Each structure stands twice: as C-alpha cells, then as structure tokens.
Amino acid sequence: MNLFNTILVLAxxxxxxxxxTVFTAxxxxxxxxxxxxxxxMIYAALNTNVVSVSILAVAGGLWFDALSANPxxxxxxxxxxxxxxxxxxxxxxxxxxxxxxxxxxxLASALVPAFTILILLSGGDQPLLGWGSLWQWLVMTxxxxxxxxxxxxxxxxxxxxxxxQLQTESSFRPDREIHRDKKAK
Amino acid sequence: xxxxxNYFALxxxxxxxxxxxxxxxxxxxxxxxxxxxxxxxxxxxxxTAQQLxxxxxxxILSRRELLKQLENLRRENQQLKFLQLxxxxxxxxxxxxxxxxxxxxQMPWKLKLANVVMRDPANWWRTAQxxxxxxxxxxxxxxxxxxxxxxxxxxxxxxxxKSQIILIGDPNCRVSARVENATHDxxxxxxxxxxxxxxxxxxxxxxxxxxKSGQNVATSGEGGIFPxxxxxxxxxxxxxxxxxxxxxxxxxxxxxxxxLEEVWVLFP
Numbered sequence: 001m002n003l004f005n006t007i008l009v010l011a012x013x014x015x016x017x018x019x020x021t022v023f024t025a026x027x028x029x030x031x032x033x034x035x036x037x038x039x040x041m042i043y044a045a046l047n048t049n050v051v052s053v054s055i056l057a058v059a060g061g062l063w064f065d066a067l068s069a070n071p072x073x074x075x076x077x078x079x080x081x082x083x084x085x086x087x088x089x090x091x092x093x094x095x096x097x098x099x100x101x102x103x104x105x106x107l108a109s110a111l112v113p114a115f116t117i118l119i120l121l122s123g124g125d126q127p128l129l130g131w132g133s134l135w136q137w138l139v140m141t142x143x144x145x146x147x148x149x150x151x152x153x154x155x156x157x158x159x160x161x162x163x164x165q166l167q168t169e170s171s172f173r174p175d176r177e178i179h180r181d182k183k184a185k
Numbered sequence: 186x187x188x189x190x191n192y193f194a195l196x197x198x199x200x201x202x203x204x205x206x207x208x209x210x211x212x213x214x215x216x217x218x219x220x221x222x223x224x225x226x227x228x229x230x231x232x233t234a235q236q237l238x239x240x241x242x243x244x245i246l247s248r249r250e251l252l253k254q255l256e257n258l259r260r261e262n263q264q265l266k267f268l269q270l271x272x273x274x275x276x277x278x279x280x281x282x283x284x285x286x287x288x289x290x291q292m293p294w295k296l297k298l299a300n301v302v303m304r305d306p307a308n309w310w311r312t313a314q315x316x317x318x319x320x321x322x323x324x325x326x327x328x329x330x331x332x333x334x335x336x337x338x339x340x341x342x343x344x345x346x347k348s349q350i351i352l353i354g355d356p357n358c359r360v361s362a363r364v365e366n367a368t369h370d371x372x373x374x375x376x377x378x379x380x381x382x383x384x385x386x387x388x389x390x391x392x393x394x395x396x397k398s399g400q401n402v403a404t405s406g407e408g409g410i411f412p413x414x415x416x417x418x419x420x421x422x423x424x425x426x427x428x429x430x431x432x433x434x435x436x437x438x439x440x441x442x443x444x445l446e447e448v449w450v451l452f453p
Contacts, residue, residue, distance in 0.1 A: 018228075021224075024304045050190060050194045050195075051190070051194055054194040054197060054198045062220050063224075064306060064307075066220035066223075067303065067314075068312070071213070072208075072216060072220070073201075073206055080198050084191075088191060113308070116307075117309065127309035129309060132378050133379045135380060136379055
C-alpha cells in the first residue's frame with residue numbers, strides 16, 4: 001500500500017511540475033503560478049513514511065529546478081523542511097479533516113517559496129522581487145490551500161480504485177452453525 | 186518518536202543536496218539538462234495534442250476554401266517579391282553609401298523560427314524554453330525576437346533538443362538600449378516588476394537625458410550580444426534618481442511576453 005502510494009505521489013509530482021510549465025493560465029489571470037509540490041508534500045507526509053517524503057523532496061525539487069532558472073537543488077530543502085516535521089508529528093494531526101488539510105496546504109505553500117527565496121538570496125542570486133511578490137505569495141498560498149483537500153480526495157479515490165483493499169473477516173463460522181429443524185425439536 | 190530511520194533519511198537528503206550544490210557549474214548544468222530531458226516525451230505529447238485541432242481543421246476544409254486561400258497566398262507572394270526587389274535595391278544603395286563614407290558593411294539577419302514549449306514554473310524568474318537546441322546551431326547569448334521583430338530576450342543555456350531563453354525584465358537579462366531622440370541617450374534595460382511583464386526599467390541614463398513619453402527605444406549594439414536597431418518599446422515616464430546622478434525611465438515593451446508562442450532566434 002505504501003509503495004503504491006509512493007509511486008502515485010511521485011508520478012503526480014512529475015505531472016504537476018510539467019503542468020505548471022505548460023498551463024500558464026493562472027500566471028496571466030492571477031499574476032502568479034500555483035505550485036502543487038507543497039500540497040503533494042503534505043499528502044505524502046500524512047499518508048506515507050519518511051523515506052517516501054525524502055524521495056519526494058529530492059525528486060520533486062530536482063524536477064522543478066530542472067525546468068526553472070533556479071540553481072539545481074534549491075527546492076529540495078524547503079520541501080523537506082515542510083514535509084519532515086509534519087511526517088514525524090502526524091499522529092497529533094487530525095489529517096482526515098478538510099480544515100486541517102487546508103491549513104497545512106496553506107502553510108506549506110507559503111513556507112516553500114519563502115525558504116526557496118531565502119536560499120536563492122543567500123546564494124547570491126537575484127530573483128525578480130518587489131511589492132507584487134506579496135500578491136504572488138498570497139496567490140500561491142491560497143492556491144496550495146485549495147489544492148490540498150482536492151489532492152487528498154483524488155489520492156483516496158485512486159487508492160480505492162487501484163490499490164488492494166483490506167478483506168474484512170466475518171464472525172460467521174459454518175462449522176459452529178446450530179442447525180434447527182423439526183426432528184431436533 | 187524520532188527513530189533512527191528518520192535520522193538516516195534526513196541525513197541522506199541533506200547530503201544529496203550538499204553534493205548537488207558543490208558540483209562544478211558545468212557538471213551542475215549538465216545534470217540539470219539531463220533531469221530536464223526526462224520531460225521531453227511529455228513536451229512532445231503536448232505539442233502533438235496542440236497540433237491535433239489544427240490538423241483536424243485542415244482535414245475538413247472545403248476545396249473551395251483551399252482554392253481561395255491559395256489565390257490569396259499567390260497574390261501576397263507576388264507583392265512580397267516586388268517588395269524584395271525594392272529592398273534589395275535599397276540595400277545595395279545603403280552598402281554603396283556606407284562604403285563611400287567608410288562605415289562597416291551591415292550583414293543581413295539570419296533567423297530561425299522556434300516554438301515556445303514551456304514557461305518557468307517559478308514566479309521569481311522570467312524564462313522560457315524553445316524547441317531549438319544545439320543540433321539546430323543554437324548557442325548561448327543569441328538574441329531572441331518576437332514574430333513581429335521586437336526584442337524578447339536571449340538564449341541562456343542550450344541542450345541538444347531545446348534551449349532556455351531569458352526574457353527581458355528578468356534580472357539576469359541586461360540590454361544596452363538607445364532612446365531614439367535628438368541626444369540618442371543610452372541606458373541599461375534591467376529588471377521589471379514581478380506582476381506586470383510589459384513594463385521594464387531603463388536605468389543609468391545621463392542626468393540631462395531629454396526623455397518624453399512615447400519615444401522609441403531600440404538596442405544600442407553596445408555589449409556585443411544584441412545587434413543595434415532591434416526595436417524594444419516606448420518610454421512611459423522618467424525620473425531623476427540617486428539625487429539627480431542619473432535618470433531612470435520605464436519602458437513599455439512592444440513584444441507581448443505573456444502570449445509568446447513562436448519566436449525568432451537571431452543568428453550572427
């Protein structure tokens with residue numbers, strides 16, 4: 001179940017990065033492109049193990065940086081910084097609740113770009129920043145918050161449709177069945 | 186709660202990241218291109234999907250409509266041939282005049298059309314990728330023009346099958362630009378705003394620059410990357426900065442960077 005989940009999350013991350021580069025409508029309608037990797041990281045942190053979270057951080061970060069002008073590897077640590085603590089503390093999180101999913105999605109979508117910018121600035125890069133970046137940050141946060149419960153529902157549906165389901169055992173045992181008929185009476 | 190497995194995973198990711206950061210620039214660039222090439226099949230698929238409606242529309246076009254289009258193209262072709270003759274005469278005359286006053290001969294532009302296949306997913310960069318690579322002769326720093334001939338940016342890195350271009354307005358795309366006014370003021374076109382990609386800043390103009398709204402801005406040819414005379418945009422407004430040390434202006438770009446689907450790569 002976990003391996004299937006991990007493969008599913010990685011495939012979704014690959015597709016999400018590709019779609020972010022091809023479908024630029026959010027950028028021209030809202031002024032910012034919504035990043036789905038933080039929302040995927042929340043799902044992975046709450047539903048898979050720490051190895052899957054680490055693989056997603058490395059693979060997702062590398063894929064994102066390969067298609068952007070970011071120096072390679074810059075996005076790995078921000079993704080891990082968000083996913084790892086949530087994965088470790090997930091027993092205390094009411095992960096089934098949509099409110100918790102929205103809150104965590106917003107938090108992750110706000111923190112990942114902020115950490116990435118910090119790493120870029122500390123590495124001497126000059127990203128395009130200004131007052132408009134605050135609006136972009138809000139759009140990314142809101143977009144990530146909205147996408148997280150949708151991703152949870154989508155993955156649950158995929159798991160239900162494609163994954164193995166637990167076989168529930170009935171308490172009925174034929175050898176313990178009491179036969180009643182007219183003769184016995 | 187914090188198991189040994191967690192420590193191992195955390196340590197492994199940090200090590201991988203540090204190893205990538207410590208790669209020499211050339212190796213990092215190669216690794217980046219290799220990882221990016223994983224997406225090539227998806228880009229091919231997306232391109233095919235985009236072409237499908239066009240192909241389908243072509244297939245159901247009536248013969249009458251096709252003949253009409255053919256006739257229009259023939260007429261347009263004749264007009265263009267006539268224009269080409271006129272242009273060739275003008276070029277000859279221009280060359281003779283340049284030779285007479287000892288100016289360097291102007292070389293005609295060699296252009297190659299490319300499709301824009303993707304935009305940067307990060308909001309803090311203004312880059313895109315085109316479907317021409319090193320096998321098509323593309324090299325780093327070649328100028329990129331819009332289909333209408335306005336400056337768009339330059340090539341920043343080249344793969345075998347695709348290239349990354351930096352668009353004007355990105356902090357890493359600096360262009361020496363000349364204002365078409367009486368004093369021919371020269372400045373440096375720099376970063377734009379994160380939201381509006383149609384406005385960019387033109388800085389380091391002399392403090393006495395005679396700038397007016399609507400004046401055309403074109404490449405100056407300084408710096409050796411962009412040939413002179415490529416139209417960029419028009420002056421919107423200007424103000425003195427750094428206690429009147431120099432003038433800074435805002436330029437409205439001619440090219441619509443938000444709707445780029447095809448671009449010209451300008452070869453030397």
